[in-house]
Amino acid sequence: MNKPRISFTGGEPCVHPKFTELLEYAKPKVTWINVTTNGTRTAEYYQSILDNYLNHIVFSLHFEYDWKKVLETIIRAVNSSVNKNALVHVMMLPGLLNDVHDACRRLLNGNIKYSLRPIRWTKKHDDFEDMNRYNEEEKKFLKIQNHNPPHNTLIDKTKTCNVNDMLILKTNKFKGWLCNAGLESLMINWDGDVHRATCRVGGSLGNIYNGTFQFPIDPIVCTREWCTCAADINLTKIKNENTQNNL
Ligand code: SF4
Structure with a gap:
């Protein structure tokens, strides 16, 4: 069997006290490691796991919290890493379009790949009804926004x-x-x-x-x-x- 790829998501995997040891254990056993994180650890922490263990990292940028501080951490982490294989999921919360615009502009200026993500609240077959929580302007922005990931x-x-x-x-x-x-x-x-x-x-x-x-x-x-x-x-x-x- 070919070596597998592994993706750590959550919850928040980076708060596990032995997460770095887990990455070290997994690295020789897989061909590719991704981590999805909310970006609330330090820039130095992310730079270290990016350069030592990861093939790819996804930062989920949530607007319910101090998103500007998290965004600053993300930009510093990616800029200081040799491995720049990072993607930011801009979790588009309804009613905060100005903040979303601002975050996208900062990411573009920082030359960091990002993608807008509609929020999912429900967990059953009607997940897609969540799109009805967005107003027309927000839906339009979700549709026309250029996503730069491949x-x-x-x-x-x-x-x-x-x-x-x-x-x-x-x-x-x-x-x-x-x-x-x-x-x-x-x-x-x-x-x-x-x-x-x-x-x-x-x-x-x-x-x-x-x-x-x-x-x-x-x-x-x-x-x-x-x-x-x-x-x-x-x-x-x-x-x-x-x-x-x-x-
Ligand atoms: S929801 Fe359906 S199509 Fe998607 S991964 Fe599950 S089984 Fe496959």
Whole structure:
């Protein structure tokens, strides 16, 4: 089996007291490490993990908190790192468009890649209703904003697109498709429970602590209305009329 890729998300992985040791342990065992963080550790901390362990880092910039301080940390961390493979998810909170504009301008000036992200509040099939919380001006900004991360998802074997654009344009709909969740990805919860992907379609695959986990060997038929997590959207999916008609 090829060495896997691993992504640490949360919650907030960087508050774990032994997180650096965990990265050191994982590094020789995987081909690629990503961390998604809220940017609340110091610039020196991020510079150190970027240059010593990570292939990629995602900073989620939240506007509920002191976002200017966090943004300053992000810009300092990326500017002082040799590894500049960083992306900022600008978590667009409704009602704060001026702050969002300001943050995007600072990121552009700092030459740091960013992408606007609509906020998800709900956790069920109606996730997409969250878009109704934005006013027309905010929706327009989400749509016209140039995302500068590269395209990372292949659609219909020909078109490439960025996951964030798919969320905004509502093309993330794969109910009835065959999906490689579980073959290309696994999601391991804090308690050791394993699912194919963050969507949890197909239910638990067992637990790594009690020895019940079993690797899946087949793709799964998607049963969700929307595929809403960026980590899930770029998994391989194949349109299949037989499986679609059976749902
Ligand atoms: S929600 Fe997304 S990742 Fe999950 S099964 Fe459906 S298409 Fe695959």
